[in-house]
Every structure is written in C-alpha cells, then in structure tokens.
Amino acid sequence: MEKIPYQFGYRFTDKDNIKHSYTISDWEISQLYRGCRDRSKAITAEEREKEAILKVRQKLEDEFLSKKDLYFIVGNLKNHSKVFMIIGIFYPPKVIQNTKAQNLSLFDL
Numbered sequence: 723m724e725k726i727p728y729q730f731g732y733r734f735t736d737k738d739n740i741k742h743s744y745t746i747s748d749w750e751i752s753q754l755y756r757g758c759r760d761r762s763k764a765i766t767a768e769e770r771e772k773e774a775i776l777k778v779r780q781k782l783e784d785e786f787l788s789k790k791d792l793y794f795i796v797g798n799l800k801n802h803s804k805v806f807m808i809i810g811i812f813y814p815p816k817v818i819q820n821t822k823a824q825n826l827s828l829f830d831l
Contacts, residue, residue, distance in 0.1 A: 744808045
C-alpha cells in the first residue's frame, strides 16, 4: 500500500487541562486521503494533494467533531511505552433528543 507523505492527528486538552497531540496511524485516514486525492478534478498533482488535505481536515474537524460522537482508540509501541497514538477512530452519530445529547451504549447503535 502506498505510504502517504502526511500525518493527520488531533490536538486536545483533557479534563485535567493537560494538552495532548496524537497522530492517527489508522489506515482508514490514509485511505480517506488517497480517495480524496484520486477523486480530485484539479489539474496538477500539487493541487490534488492540497485539495485532499483540505477535505481530510474538513472531515476530521467539521464532520467528526460536530456531527459524530468521537472516540479515540489509543495505543503505543513496546519500545515507546509513554508515547501514544490514535490507532483507530470510532464515530457513531450523535443522537440529539430534547436538545441534549443522549448517551448510548455500544449495543444501542
């Protein structure tokens, strides 16, 4: 599989006000980038890459953060046990009822 020359990830602050920056190593994000690039109607390879990066960013920021109930599946490597990365993303739709988000269990989806 083609390795892409970009890394995507999230920066966030947890409930204890600690800042984190995790890269996403899930193949699904790489495939999203490839698909966006390959569907681009731009003329040059550089323009197709820029468009693909923008579309991936829109998906990660706009869709996943605003329309989905986003969960990170986090892991690390044996040799780097204190460095974490996102190895998967779980993003069920947000369920809104009476203007409050309803909590669902995994089995309610």
